[in-house]
Amino acid sequence: MKAIRIHAFGGPEVLSIDQVPSPQPLDDEVVLRVRAASVNPIDYKTREGSVSETLPVTLGRDVSGTVEICGTRAHTLKKGDPLFAMLGHDRGGNAEYVVVKATEAAAKPDRLSHVEAAAVPLAGITAWQGLFDHGGLKSGQRVLIHGGAGGVGHLAIQLAKAAGAFVATTVSAEDVVFVRELGADQTVDYKNQRFEEVVDAVDLVFDLVAGDTQERSWEVLKPGGTLVSTLSQPSQEKANLRRARGVSYLAEPNAAHLAEIGRLIEAGKVTPFVQATYPLGEVAKAEERLENEHVRGKIVLEVSA
Ligand SMILES: NC(=O)c1ccc[n+]([C@@H]2O[C@H](COP(=O)([O-])OP(=O)(O)OC[C@H]3O[C@@H](n4cnc5c(N)ncnc54)[C@H](OP(=O)(O)O)[C@@H]3O)[C@@H](O)[C@H]2O)c1
Structure with a gap:
């Protein structure tokens, strides 16, 4: 073959x-x-x-x-x-x-x-494990997703909405309509706006970008909130200052998570x-x-x- x-x-x-x-x-x-x-x-x-x-x-x-x-x-x-x-x-x-x-x-x-x-599979499972297993996202909570138009981000927006969360997301200007149609409640054009000036405090930041974007994310996190990154370990010192949690993780294959995502797809909640x-x-x-x-x-x- x-x-x-x-x-x-x-x-x-x-x-x-x-x-x-x-x-x-x-x-x-x-x-x-x-x-x-x-x-x-x-x-x-x-x-x-x-x-x-x-x-x-x-x-x-x-x-x-x-x-x-x-x-x-x-x-x-x-x-x-x-x-x-x-x-x-x-x-x-x-x-x-x-x-x-x-x-x-x-x-x-x-x-x-x-x-x-x-x-x-990989993008959906990464989004699932980041939002729910590591981020503990619940209905009624607020999440900021950095990189909402990419492979992981566009599924994360839909999974977070299906779970009943308020979703803010950072994207390029050309993707604003795309992520709105996926259900995002608030969009930030990351090349022209500073998200920390326009997004109210959130329970969870889901970071798919890292670097300066991750550093500035502490400013929008509620005390007791969580910063979850797919890319780099958030600063423990900054987490302690805000009484927050910082987590980075590697997504793992998981048939049960994939089956759950499959059910949401069949129900028309995720595409x-x-x-x-x-x-x-x-x-x-x-x-x-x-x-x-x-x-x-x-x-x-x-x-x-
Ligand atoms: N730890 C894990 O298990 C795991 C699993 C999956 C993915 N990852 C990592 O997570 C990252 C995202 O994965 P992906 O598959 O979603 O990648 P992707 O499809 O390439 O998407 C990345 C997105 O980030 C956006 N972006 C870049 N700079 C940004 C900024 N400063 N602010 C906001 N958005 C920005 C890009 O938008 P523009 O094109 O408009 O800039 C793009 O839409 C990758 O680095 C990947 O390696 C890790």
């Missing part, structure tokens, strides 16, 4: 389309025929060597596809069942087939195509936005675009029909 692998760290030119043996499932695992795989910042960060990995490595953490082979204990699934999954970092979904574990996959929502479904698709062989273009251009929502690779 074809798999996109890297044999050295570097720019998009290190991405190589390799012929590799098709994988086999163990026990309750299945082999998924990958229909679509989405691109996340972790893909280009891994390719560039920012994440420790043993080479060669197949990139891609998000897949949607159909069951091809069931392991001997995968009794609840059969060939052809549609699944979507966030893969553990020991495998890559930029390939024609991939092993998926029972702890990583959920039924693909009927409402979504494979391309749309592949946009959801992923796919800005562009590329064939698997053009993964280099897809990664370059995500890293260097303005992207709204997600970019997805079409792997097979």
